Amino acid sequence: MNGHDCFPIGFLSVIKSPMAEAHHGTASSDATMSVGSQLCTQCGLCCTGVIHDHAALKPDEIEVFRALGMEVRLGEKPNFPLPCPQLKGTSCGIYRDRPHACAHYRCELLRGVEAGTVDPADALAKVREALRLYQSVLSLLPAGMTMPQARALPRSLKEAPSGIGGPGYPLVVLQVLALTRYIDRHFRHSDEGPLLREEVLTMGEPETPL
Numbered sequence: 001m002n003g004h005d006c007f008p009i010g011f012l013s014v015i016k017s018p019m020a021e022a023h024h025g026t027a028s029s030d031a032t033m034s035v036g037s038q039l040c041t042q043c044g045l046c047c048t049g050v051i052h053d054h055a056a057l058k059p060d061e062i063e064v065f066r067a068l069g070m071e072v073r074l075g076e077k078p079n080f081p082l083p084c085p086q087l088k089g090t091s092c093g094i095y096r097d098r099p100h101a102c103a104h105y106r107c108e109l110l111r112g113v114e115a116g117t118v119d120p121a122d123a124l125a126k127v128r129e130a131l132r133l134y135q136s137v138l139s140l141l142p143a144g145m146t147m148p149q150a151r152a153l154p155r156s157l158k159e160a161p162s163g164i165g166g167p168g169y170p171l172v173v174l175q176v177l178a179l180t181r182y183i184d185r186h187f188r189h190s191d192e193g194p195l196l197r198e199e200v201l202t203m204g205e206p207e208t209p210l
């Protein structure tokens with residue numbers, strides 16, 4: 001997205017920043033890009049479903065999005081699911097037509113960079129670590145499984161789904177938890193709340209009490 005939830009839908013639409021026009025596009029050169037834009041163009045994580053499950057759409061964006069062949073969920077708060085098929089590498093494939101929510105979204109890390117409270121080099125290191133964790137998770141998931149789906153996998157090893165069961169399942173669960181915890185710590189806003197609730201940190205009752 002560059003804008004999304006398990007976002008509280010609608011939340012993104014109220015975030016504004018002078019950096020919005022540069023957010024997540026294929027900007028020209030480092031010399032003309034803001035430090036925040038340089039970060040986003042190397043990231044793209046908010047479009048992948050790693051930070052949110054979906055992104056909000058304004059009513060007048062619905063038909064435009066449908067015309068692009070995008071899935072749209074109607075209802076009180078229209079939205080589209082993430083990961084977004086318009087993400088190309090780490091850039092938005094419909095940058096000039098991206099939804100309002102995408103254009104105005106800033107993760108916690110980007111907010112810190114823009115506010116001057118997070119060092120840009122530290123922020124980039126965190127983006128790279130998050131991308132590394134994300135790729136690690138993807139390498140373990142069945143083809144086509146998304147991060148929102150992976151977050152919904154049973155945490156109990158006794159309930160391992162047939163498609164990814166077996167001895168590799170504990171590693172899948174641990175990697176998903178590690179990535180989600182990292183995202184909660186560095187990318188989710190405090191007012192959004194964590195993706196990882198305390199209860200999902202348990203791996204179920206051990207077969208034999210320790």
Ligand code: SF4
Nearest residue numbers: 001002047084092102
């Ligand atoms: S429309 Fe563009 S900015 Fe929005 S989620 Fe899709 S790839 Fe990201």
Ligand code: SF4
Nearest residue numbers: 040043044045046107
């Ligand atoms: S730095 Fe934050 S706002 Fe920018 S692309 Fe990455 S997750 Fe999205």
